[in-house]
Amino acid sequence: MRLIRTLLVGTVLSLSALPALAKQDIIWWDFLSGGDGVRMKSLIDAFNKEHPDIQIKGTTLEWGVPFYTKVRTASAVGEGPDIMTYHLSRTPIGMQEKVLSEITDKDLGDAGLKKSDFFDAPVDAATQEGKLYAVPFDIHALVLYYNADLLKGSPYLDAEGKLTGIQTMADFEKALAWAKEKGVETPVTYQSGGDAGVWRVFYTLLSQQGGELVTNGEILAGDNAAKAAKVIDTLSKWRENGWAPEQAEYVASVALFSAGKSAFQLNGVWEVPTYKDLEKNGKLGFKWSAVEVPPFMGNRATWADSHAFAIPNQGDKTVSGEKRAAVMKVIGWMEKHSITWADAGHIPAYKSVTESSDYKAMQPNATYASLAEAAVFDPKSPITGVASPAYDAALNIIAPAIQGFMTGEDAVAQIKEELQGKLK
Template sequence: MIRKLALVFAVVPALALSAACGGQSGDDDGKVTVVWWHGQADAEGDILKGLADEYNKSHPGIEVKPEVGTTNVDDMLQKVQAALAGGDPPDIAYMYGSWSATLAETPRVADLSSLVKDPSFGWDDFWPAEREAATVDGKVIGVPSVVDNLGLIYNKKLFDAAGVAYPTKDWTWDDFRSAAKRLTDASKGVFGTSYVATGDEDTVWRFWPMLWQQGGSILSPDGKNAAFATPQAVQSLELWRAMAVDDKSVYLDQNGEKFLPLFYSGKVGMEIAGPWAMRDLADHKVDYGVVPLPGYGGNHQTISGPDNWVVFDNGSKRAQAAKDFLAWLTKPEQDARWSLGSGNLPIRQATSKLPAYKEFAKQYLGADAFLANQDNAVQARPSITSYPDISAKIGDAIDRVLLGQATAQEALTGAAAEADKILAKG
């Protein structure tokens, strides 16, 4: 999905240039209108509507109009592309962080660098991975809307039944494999862990922390070549192959929708997942714990997938009003209502010091562990337009290894060769 959307969006810059002078600065009644596509339905959409209503009451010269835009955020890039082609994009849209490089090439996307550099904005209060995912070649294309990370969630009941000690923050990947093998019980349909084997970014981003923990990089420093096919990366992927093929301790989820429900129902002992699972864990009354990812040599680096609010330039008045609104929306008090109210981690560190976060952490027992794990998210995936195509090659390679169709060495070497071809095309 992401790969297709990125290719479709490649036509936007030319279209955006033709519409760059479009857009109205205000309504007939003198108010400046800000159209806000947030992509959220139900309770989450109600939270954002409430925030917009509050802002409008305290800012009589501005009317923020929250609209869903699309109920499937996967389609937001395509939806905005169509709006740009028609010359009437929203003023603000919810965008995945993986789209940042493509958005940075679109002239209609506002540069928010001056906004975040204002001391009153508190840019340094956002975690490094958030700031990096929103920045492309020095241009800040958005401000964080959601932040997450990958940790290790484990089912205490299954660990107790198997007589296995709970995971700790010092676990190695060998510890992880050993526990998964002991937790597996084929007669009961119980697996030690799972892996999303969909061949897309959901597959790939689970692998990058293992590369980073060993000092590896996805690309060379100049960004011209793949750098991920290292002996250490091969060893990491071989560990997953051995778990899936030899130990048979891994449930391979080939549609990406079964692994968490299986965990909730007590059929999987450990999951590499993020804070988005906490609401369902609470609803299913799972007795669980959260620790950082297993590591190499004491390095437990993880990965974060921040999303952004992106501003489109519909004239100076509307663009400025949109920026002012986002500066207000991302303050700790509003962040607490939006992020915590929707079951997500706070997007900024100051929010975690508020009483609202303490109540949130009581409701969601994994919150503190995931919040602390943000310190292990110190880098982001490459902000280049060709990343989705490179990711697809790597995702396919990982799938083939997990299914026993290729060795880790040949799969990663082949994917790196394909990535080099993609990079060579610019």
């Protein structure tokens, strides 16, 4: 008996001498505010609750230039986060700045993921020189919102009140003219006075013509110039005819639609929860929905980007070992729980979630999910992407041209001069 007691005491003492399993604190940076921020915080809280051994310590920074400037400077001196949200459109810039750490097949395995789990377009956007540098979380794209009440009595609603009969630009402009004749204040609204909104519409319509911004190191080469000018002149025509707003900033462009003053809106999927919440609280006052942007200029194509997860380099090093495995575990968990993120209007990049019955029950999300096949990401160039020279050109050249200060042809000449010098 004494021998057994001695053995037990010895075992307890031996176990107590072992080092405790280290808790991994994961430093997380994102740029997500509003509804996106609320949903991401709920995901982080849920992960932390389920994983006492891995705790995410989250910080939200200002979207756009401030976020990416902070990432670049912090990474350069080895003081960046362990994981960050990242726009895939900025992958080429991130490579140029040496910010992004390669996501290897082993990393994906640690997350319980593989490339084939995701839609092709965002994986391609996250890939540079055959290597993956971020894990796509969603596809967020331009969609066409419509006010079904304002379109009553038109040939543009079917028996179920769904949009119909609009495939070409001629169809759409007839619908805009019809709405104007019926007293609709602004038949179509979009952010006509801001860089992001102008770029998204411009790039969608350019891509629908098979146009490209950058080819073989040249800006709007060959007939791409004429295609770009056609887009600008079309958008200018909308304004001249009173179909689109004069220099509307983002909030104003959304307010035109939510106030029932626009029959259509060209905007991102992220406004879906805005209208759902207004509808739920009885503050919307009309029936609405959203669809993939029709092939106005010939081909199915719509501007798209992705929020993704990336691991920044820390000076000349990168997150490694157990910490890196923990980061990948976070990413894998987020992907597999992205139905919560889909509630923000985004299309999950992780296909099994988008193909799930839960997602298919989400409306109008499931209706426009087809655009995953038509998504066109910005060119793989350091002059494009969020907070890039291309966005500057949209604000400083394309927007004024839309407002009638120059022709589409003159605007294209300025775009070529402005961007060519920045293309290395």
